[in-house]
Structures are given as structure tokens and as C-alpha cells.
Amino acid sequence: MxxxxxxTLTASEDVDLVGVxxxxxxxxxxxxxxAGADGAKVAGSLGDLxxxxxxxxxxxxxxxxxxxxxNIEALFAGIPVLCEKPAAPTLAEAVVQVAAAEATGxxxxxxxxxxxxxxxxxxxxxxAELGTPGLLTTGFFRGERFGGFRDVMEQPLLVDMAIHPFDAARHLLGAEPISVMCETWNPAWSWYHGDASATATFLFDGGTRYVYTASWCAEGLETPWNGQWRATGPAGSVTWDGEHRVTSSTGGPSDGPSDVPPGTHEEIAGALAEFVAALRTGTEPSGAIARNIRSLAMVEAAVRSAESGARVHIGELLDQAHRDALALPVRDEIRARLQASAPPSL
Ligand SMILES: NC(=O)c1ccc[n+]([C@@H]2O[C@H](COP(=O)([O-])OP(=O)(O)OC[C@H]3O[C@@H](n4cnc5c(N)ncnc54)[C@H](O)[C@@H]3O)[C@@H](O)[C@H]2O)c1
Structure with a gap:
């Protein structure tokens, strides 16, 4: 990656690559x-660079x-960071990073x-034209043979992939997740050690149920990487095929299918553009750690629900992550911030 x-960095007119x-x-x-970036310095650690x-x-x-x-090393050197997802393997470590961003400004x-x-x-x-959806669904079915770390993880699908649609669901609904019930399993023919299939039902504020049904060992008739999406609401239904086609059946002016041409900055180029704009203008980007943490919380909540068989409340999970963060060995400035700030629960 x-x-x-x-x-992406060398193609961008907004940034110059100084080192790796x-x-x-x-x-x-x-x-x-x-990358043809011959002028870039190379080092064995961020500190050396x-x-x-x-x-x-x-x-x-x-x-x-x-x-x-x-991230914490860069922030305390006074440097803003654009970090690949997920922010951390655990929610508690992500809470520490929220505090580090706040402590360093x-x-x-x-x-x-x-x-x-x-x-x-x-x-x-x-x-948005539908009114608040009662149901939003993602179907994601692919037969990926990665080899490597994903093959031996306990929850490869939820932990490595599901954060993308979970994050997109928050964006699409303009709402936050309240709780989740999740079941994961490994089909008999699976080549993964851990659970390669999952169904998670999230309750969002506003009442929408978001249902994610997915498998990483589903060969044939694969969905796109974004999955296939459907929303049903008071005015009808809207689907996205995960690529370019969006279709409505609402009785409104947008009805029917549209093939949407790609935007100027998509995927990581889109993240880079939002990051650069945020640094230039001071606006808070959608991926700011304090906002993104709820997408990571959806993943951790789904995993906990799959393990326990119980509904997991995301506010309680965030409160627990804040308490767990206080038990981690962190810089004094971060600890002071953690002690001063309220838990980020809903
Ligand atoms: N957005 C996407 O679609 C997408 C796709 C793939 C991977 N990713 C993410 O990108 C990240 C990297 O994934 P990858 O598959 O490229 O992993 P990778 O293991 O192939 O590469 C990671 C690199 O980081 C280096 N590294 C590890 N610790 C370091 C440290 N402390 N300082 C400097 N270098 C260090 C390793 O030596 C390695 O070269 C992950 O967070 C992954 O989830 C995102």
C-alpha cells in the first residue's frame, strides 16, 4: 500500500515527497x-527521517x-498525520491517539x-431524498485468496475489510451507530483459519437498521469491492451497485438509473485532497481521528457481539475503551488529556 x-503523492500537484x-x-x-522519486530521502525510521x-x-x-x-511521534514533533485505516488494532489505542491529537493541537x-x-x-x-431509511444493506461477496496475515486472523473479514462499509454507512446516513448484533462463521469450504463470513445488524440513531452480510470465501458472481447497497425509506428504494450505477424508485425527479462518472479525486487521492484542504483551511475532515473512531468502534462492537452472542452498545464500548486507554503506558501530556476529557460515548 x-x-x-x-x-498518488508523486502525481499530486498539492504535495512534494521529501522522504520515505x-x-x-x-x-x-x-x-x-x-516511484521515480529519486530526490526523496530514505531512512529506517520516522525519527531518522x-x-x-x-x-x-x-x-x-x-x-x-x-x-x-x-502517529504519536509525528504529532509530538508538531507534524500533522494522514494515517491508513484502521487507526489502531484496538479502540483503546485509538482513544489514546484522539488525546494525542488534542494535546498537540x-x-x-x-x-x-x-x-x-x-x-x-x-x-x-x-x-436524503428518501427520508430516513428504515433499512440500509450491504452485500459483499468475494473469494479472495490473499495468503499471509489475513489467512490466520480470528476475524479477517470484520477486522481487515468491514471498516470500509461501516464507515460508508455512517457517511450515507449522516447518523451514528447505537448498537449491534453480529454473527460470524467459517463455511465448511473456507480456506481461512478465522471467520470469513458475517452478518451484522446495527441500530443507528434515527432508527435505521444497517445490515451487513458478507463473505470473503464466496466464489462466483462476486460483488465489487465496495459491495452492493440498498436503502428503503418512506419514499421508496435506492440502490448502488458499488461501482458507477445508482438507481432510485421513489416517484421523484431522480428516478431511474444513473451512471455516475468518476470524480477528480477518488479513493486515497480523495483522502489526500481532503487532508490538504483541511490543513489549508483549518476545517475538520470527515476522517479526523475523533470522528473516525466510531467506524473503528463499529468493527470492535461487531467482533465483541460475535464472540459473546449478545447485543453490544457502542457508547458503552467507547466508555470502556477510554478506561482501558487510561491503563496504557502513555506520555504525561496524553494522560493529562485523557483524564481531563469526557469519554467519547454517545
Ligand atoms: N485503503 C485500502 O484500500 C488499503 C489496502 C491495503 C492496505 N491498507 C492499509 O495500509 C496499511 C499497510 O498495509 P500493507 O498491506 O501495505 O502492509 P505491509 O506489511 O505490506 O507494509 C507495511 C510496511 O510498514 C513497514 N513498517 C512497519 N512498522 C514500521 C515502523 N514503525 N516504521 C516504519 N515502517 C514500518 C514494514 O516494514 C512494511 O514495509 C495497513 O494499515 C492496511 O490496513 C489499506
């Missing part, structure tokens, strides 16, 4: 060469387990690349 980011750090310096050097450069921002594309440490934004599609924005507009 770092290489994908390097291509990776624990594997040779890997960084090869990636810089492949900062000793040699003075960037205006850091893009963090390390593994999730390293996100917190790298620097922007920490999580890149949720699947929030940036022109078709998604058209789908959002048409959902």
Missing part, C-alpha cells in the same frame, strides 16, 4: 526508485500495530479511501 501511496521511512530500508529505497528533513505532514502506511507509535486524519467516490456521493444525495 505504501507503493500505491507513493504513486521503512524499518526495511532496502524496501523503502526500491519503492522510491519505482525527521532528523534529515522538515516535512509539513506525514502519511503513515505502516502496519496497523505500528500506527499509534508512528495537530491534525490526525484516518484515510478511509472507500469514502471518496462520486457515485457514493450521488447515492448519499438520493438517500
Amino acid at each position: 505504501g507503493r500505491v501511496w507513493l504513486r 521511512a521503512d524499518l526495511d530500508v532496502e524496501r523503502a529505497r526500491a519503492a522510491v526508485r519505482a 525527521l532528523a534529515d528533513t522538515a516535512p509539513d505532514a506525514v502519511v503513515n502506511v505502516t502496519v496497523p500495530a505500528a500506527h499509534s507509535e508512528v 495537530r491534525l490526525l486524519m484516518v484515510s478511509q479511501s472507500r469514502r471518496y467516490y462520486a457515485a457514493l456521493e450521488e447515492y448519499r444525495r438520493r438517500i
Whole structure:
């Protein structure tokens, strides 16, 4: 993913690439060469790179387990960060990062690349025409043979993938999740160690049920990576095929199918554009850590519900994450902020 980011950064007119750090310096050097960014410095850690450069921002594309440490190092060096999803492997570590952003007064934004599609924005507009949906659904069915870490995770689908549609559901509904019931399982033919299939039903404020039904070991008739979406509301129904087609049946002026052309900045280029605009104008981006944390909370709540068989309340989970964050070894400035700030529950 770092290489994908390097291509996007070098293609952008808004930013200049000054350096790349990776624990594997040779890997960084090869990636810089492949991106044709010969002037960029290379180092084995963010700290070493900062000793040699003075960037205006850091893009963090390390593994999730390293996100917190790298983000906090950059923030305390006074540098805003655009970090790959998920903010952290646990909600408590993400709460620590909310406090770090507040303590330093620097922007920490999580890149949720699947929030940036022109078709998604058209789908959002048409959902608004429906009135508050009673039901929003995503169907995601793919037969992915990744190899590597996903094959041995307990919850590969929920933890590595579901944050994208969960985050998109919050964006589409303009509402926040209250609670979830989730069941996960591993079909007999699955090549994953953990649960590759899931159904989660979230209750959102406003009353919408959001139902996510998905599998990563479903071969044949695969859905697009965004999944296929349907919303039903007082005025009718609206669907998105996960690519370019949005279709309404509401009796209104938008009725029928529309093929939406791609926008100028989609996927990670969209996240980069929103990040740059936020730094220039001071506006809070949709992925600001304090806002994004609720998408991560949806993932953790779904996992807890699948493990326990019980409904999980997201406000209670956030309160618990705040208490857990206070037990983590953190800088004094972060601890003071955690002690001063109210838990981010609903
Ligand atoms: N938005 C998307 O569609 C999308 C797709 C794939 C991956 N991702 C995300 O991108 C991130 C990276 O995933 P990946 O598949 O490229 O992982 P990867 O393991 O291929 O690469 C991660 C790199 O980070 C380096 N690294 C680890 N800790 C570091 C540290 N402390 N300092 C510097 N470098 C460090 C590793 O050496 C490695 O080269 C993850 O958060 C993942 O979820 C997002």
C-alpha cells in the first residue's frame, strides 16, 4: 500500500515527497526508485527521517500495530498525520491517539479511501431524498485468496475489510451507530483459519437498521469491492451497485438509473485532497481521528457481539475503551488529556 501511496503523492500537484521511512530500508529505497522519486530521502525510521528533513505532514502506511507509535511521534514533533485505516488494532489505542491529537493541537486524519467516490456521493444525495431509511444493506461477496496475515486472523473479514462499509454507512446516513448484533462463521469450504463470513445488524440513531452480510470465501458472481447497497425509506428504494450505477424508485425527479462518472479525486487521492484542504483551511475532515473512531468502534462492537452472542452498545464500548486507554503506558501530556476529557460515548 505504501507503493500505491507513493504513486498518488508523486502525481499530486498539492504535495512534494521529501522522504520515505521503512524499518526495511532496502524496501523503502526500491519503492522510491519505482516511484521515480529519486530526490526523496530514505531512512529506517520516522525519527531518522525527521532528523534529515522538515516535512509539513506525514502519511503513515505502516502496519496497523505500528500506527499509534508512528502517529504519536509525528504529532509530538508538531507534524500533522494522514494515517491508513484502521487507526489502531484496538479502540483503546485509538482513544489514546484522539488525546494525542488534542494535546498537540495537530491534525490526525484516518484515510478511509472507500469514502471518496462520486457515485457514493450521488447515492448519499438520493438517500436524503428518501427520508430516513428504515433499512440500509450491504452485500459483499468475494473469494479472495490473499495468503499471509489475513489467512490466520480470528476475524479477517470484520477486522481487515468491514471498516470500509461501516464507515460508508455512517457517511450515507449522516447518523451514528447505537448498537449491534453480529454473527460470524467459517463455511465448511473456507480456506481461512478465522471467520470469513458475517452478518451484522446495527441500530443507528434515527432508527435505521444497517445490515451487513458478507463473505470473503464466496466464489462466483462476486460483488465489487465496495459491495452492493440498498436503502428503503418512506419514499421508496435506492440502490448502488458499488461501482458507477445508482438507481432510485421513489416517484421523484431522480428516478431511474444513473451512471455516475468518476470524480477528480477518488479513493486515497480523495483522502489526500481532503487532508490538504483541511490543513489549508483549518476545517475538520470527515476522517479526523475523533470522528473516525466510531467506524473503528463499529468493527470492535461487531467482533465483541460475535464472540459473546449478545447485543453490544457502542457508547458503552467507547466508555470502556477510554478506561482501558487510561491503563496504557502513555506520555504525561496524553494522560493529562485523557483524564481531563469526557469519554467519547454517545
Ligand atoms: N485503503 C485500502 O484500500 C488499503 C489496502 C491495503 C492496505 N491498507 C492499509 O495500509 C496499511 C499497510 O498495509 P500493507 O498491506 O501495505 O502492509 P505491509 O506489511 O505490506 O507494509 C507495511 C510496511 O510498514 C513497514 N513498517 C512497519 N512498522 C514500521 C515502523 N514503525 N516504521 C516504519 N515502517 C514500518 C514494514 O516494514 C512494511 O514495509 C495497513 O494499515 C492496511 O490496513 C489499506
